[in-house]
Amino acid sequence: MFSLFDLGFGPDFQSQLDTLSDPSLVPARVVLEHGSRYLTLTTAGETEAVLAGRWTFASEERPAVGDWVALQPGQPGRIVHLFQRRSWLVRQAAGRRTQAQVLAANVDKVFVITSTGRDFNPRRVERYLVAIQGGGAEPLVVLNKADLSPDPASLVAELEAIAPGVPVLAVSALHASGLEALHVHLHAGCTVAMVGSSGVGKSTLINRLLGQEALVTGEVRERDGKGRHTTTHRELLPVPLEDGSRAMLVDTPGLRELQLWAPATSLSGVFADIEALAKACHFRDCTHEHEPGCAVREAVTQGELDANRLTSLHKLAREQQHHAARQDSHLREDLRRKEKQFGRLSREINRLHPKRRR
DSSP: OOOTTTTTOOHHHHHHHHHHOOTTOEEEEEEEEETTEEEEEETTEEEEEEEOGGGTTOOSOOOOTTOEEEEEOSSSEEEEEEOOOSOEEEEEOSSSSOOEEEEEESOSEEEEEEESGGGOOHHHHHHHHHHHHHHTOEEEEEEEOGGGOSOHHHHHHHHHHHSTTOOEEEOBTTTTBSHHHHHTTOOTTOEEEEEOOTTSOHHHHHHHHHTSOOSOOOOBOTTTOOBOOOOOSOEEEEEEOTTSOEEEEEEOOOOSOOOBOOOTTHHHHHTHHHHHHHTTSSSTTOOSSSOTTOHHHHHHHTTSSOHHHHHHHHHHHHHHHHHHHHHHHHHHHHHHHHHHHHHHHHHHHHHHOGGGGO
């Protein structure tokens, strides 16, 4: 049995439920997604559900893991409404199509899991932070496998330098070291998503937080330091807390790539140090690439700013500009397609009902 509070159901969702004016509807949270079939959690426990028929042809967004939906009770239940999200973690879907893929919905915090050794990559962490910034959740960086590094403090310092104001915690999931600091960020009604590449120890860390071996863990290959995808789908998991309440945790598969689907403003929050330096640039619209009087490039020359960080900002900015152009093109094509469909429908109606043309 679960309480709505433990599941993360707040006043904002209650007000949305009230506007539906249907007392038979049950609020439920999406745990798993398998095409048009879902596993959800209600106060009564797990419930299988399917999408209502209107989703068969509708182009509106479908529920994702972490979403709140309204169910018509039954075996299975029918999802008839998707509540507006308060936050999300989203990326450009893999492949050539311009399409968003929601990795987790209604998350309060996102733990970015990296590790010592070959997986340690500050540039990848920056990319995750930009994605999180664009979705409204609170980030936290976790350096796992700290026991394998001769100097984990220096790695923590390096991560803190590229994540201003973001907590950075060093832990060892294998030896259950440092996990107390993570538990501080888990409380009743809180939803945390875990993201990271394969081999960083996400599954082991989640098992520690759950207090049981709920997820399969895999070995890391010695030849390249990469791990296998032991998690193959996104799933919402209840985390028992000491006071008997529960937090919620979204496990995600290891990501080989994270193409950004975030507004350009998300860069400023992650690169606040560069933004502060830019205030002293001679030109207000300085790109920090070739303009004279650039305070940011001067800081790189003086050793006050890591050149790799500025390069990363330029790379992510160009990627966002390219993606924004793709989105605009996609929207124009979608509009033209809908106009053609409407034109064909109008002609068919006129053919079947010629009197309407008078």
